[in-house]
Amino acid sequence: MSEMTRVALDAMGGDHAPGEIIKGAVEAVQKRKDIKVLLTGREEVLKKALSAYTYPEGQIEIVNATEVIQTAEPPVAAVRSKRDSSIVAAMKLVKRGEADAFVSAGNSGAVLAGGQILIGKIKGVERAPLAPLIPTAKGAALLIDCGANVDARPSHLVQFAQMGSIYMEHVIGKKNPTVGIVNIGAEEEKGNALVKETFPLLKACKGINFVGSVEARDIPSGAVDVVVCEAFVGNVILKLYEGVGGTLIKKIKASMMTSPRSKIGALLVKPALKATLKDFDASEYGGAPLLGLKGLVVKTHGSSTAKEVCTSIIQCVAFKKHNISEKIQAAVQKTPDEDQGQ
């Protein structure tokens, strides 16, 4: 049997916790023999919920945590004060080396803050970026950073490019992934101060396949595999993807209900349409990794159901198998300046 990947799972976080979270854990261990899930949360609640399922019992363990950090709580204060919350308990397991990874659908801010405060960054990593996969015409691209690190510096963006490339290649399986920096034009001299300063550093950075600027227009068609930007812009991209897609789909559905003729047509195209829209739904891609920490942290959507939770848990196996943390540490220790000097 291959080595076990131990995943600490926040059983109390998310809109559908603990029901869907626990179901996701059960599905993951039913599918894979090489995963052990450590469920953090209220023991009596979790025990009862688990008793409804049949699964390989040695692969799920409950770690009691009596508190819950709510979605709307101020993140940093919550992480510091609720020491016995399901999020903090799970992070401590990673910190102590008792778990390899942590998955949560709970309070995003608490997961991001807790990751940096409790688990800590890999030596040499300046900031830990959140890097969701977004759907494109060619499959998916990694959008890095969408986290809470606003007002980034050029050196941060270079590390995002390095970490994103490693994740995309080894966890997602995209060989020699292309890297682009989000810009307002294709030319090197275009952009704001941050992009102009970062561009030559990315060009000089060894070990990544930097292809230059990418305009927002070209992201959905799959122009690059790793989309580098600072977190404010990344957040706008991620949310607007969702917003434009959602509004457009609503309008299309409404338009099909306007006449008897189009209503019949709608019935006929429905199955094909449904498959396409699912393809273009970011939530199909499991969770977003928070990269650069001593252990993997995966944030899944607050509205995650069992399926997304299961996908997110399984993602952790590749992360561990390919020693992503070690690869990141090796990459960031060679700064672009050192590369240039060689």
Next chain:
Amino acid sequence: MSEMTRVALDAMGGDHAPGEIIKGAVEAVQKRKDIKVLLTGREEVLKKALSAYTYPEGQIEIVNATEVIQTAEPPVAAVRSKRDSSIVAAMKLVKRGEADAFVSAGNSGAVLAGGQILIGKIKGVERAPLAPLIPTAKGAALLIDCGANVDARPSHLVQFAQMGSIYMEHVIGKKNPTVGIVNIGAEEEKGNALVKETFPLLKACKGINFVGSVEARDIPSGAVDVVVCEAFVGNVILKLYEGVGGTLIKKIKASMMTSPRSKIGALLVKPALKATLKDFDASEYGGAPLLGLKGLVVKTHGSSTAKEVCTSIIQCVAFKKHNISEKIQAAVQKTPDEDQGQ
């Protein structure tokens, strides 16, 4: 007869120039008696093209300009060196008060740079923002700024909110338009340094209907009428709108061709679907104004056809009728600080 609005039109700019540009001018004067178009470009070419149409001849005049600024030319250098280009000639007409407005589908950078260099900003205006209308579920919102003014300061964003509100209310006809600042969360303490500094200034600014932060996710559903952001973020929003919409529509069309059943359905839904997609196409909204200049400058899409050119020309009438430049001058002279001190 009401007062004439004199529109200088760059007949040589855009993918379909001069044919579609001239056709657009003819359509505008056929529709409206209160418009005079001053076509700038090569006289012999324009004369020949115009001779194919019947129109009220006193309403179109040719102003000879022998040079053309190409789409790929460096904008500032082109505006400075090609003094007899169709863009520079048209801007000079506005500068000298011989035209009220300038419309171009040509080199964006040259139009933006030329507007600031040749026409000049209204007294008190710090930067001239480009403000396209973007489609939403409720109609359209004004996205301000999408121009070349990257690395904006808080005072710029306050003026964008003021100018955008005036344009939205008087030219587009939206009473007391709501204003939101693009942010990564709804709370006042969220955001990057620029947004955090700008937020209290917008709250204190009189004469605008500021409603707080708007997340990118909520822009397409029509959460606010005036979407304020700095130009880099604005450019990302505008281009991503186009990119996500385009990719999604392509995928939907392809999905409908996958089976005989869905092909028949596609035929039935086609008319309704076409109307909806047109509704959600930014190019239907005519050109984007470059606000804050001594005279209106309207940039239409490079791929504009006669219809968009005609719409853009007609937009200029409301701009003149409602004395937008005077209103902007009056608004920016009261800075938020003065308001607070009163």
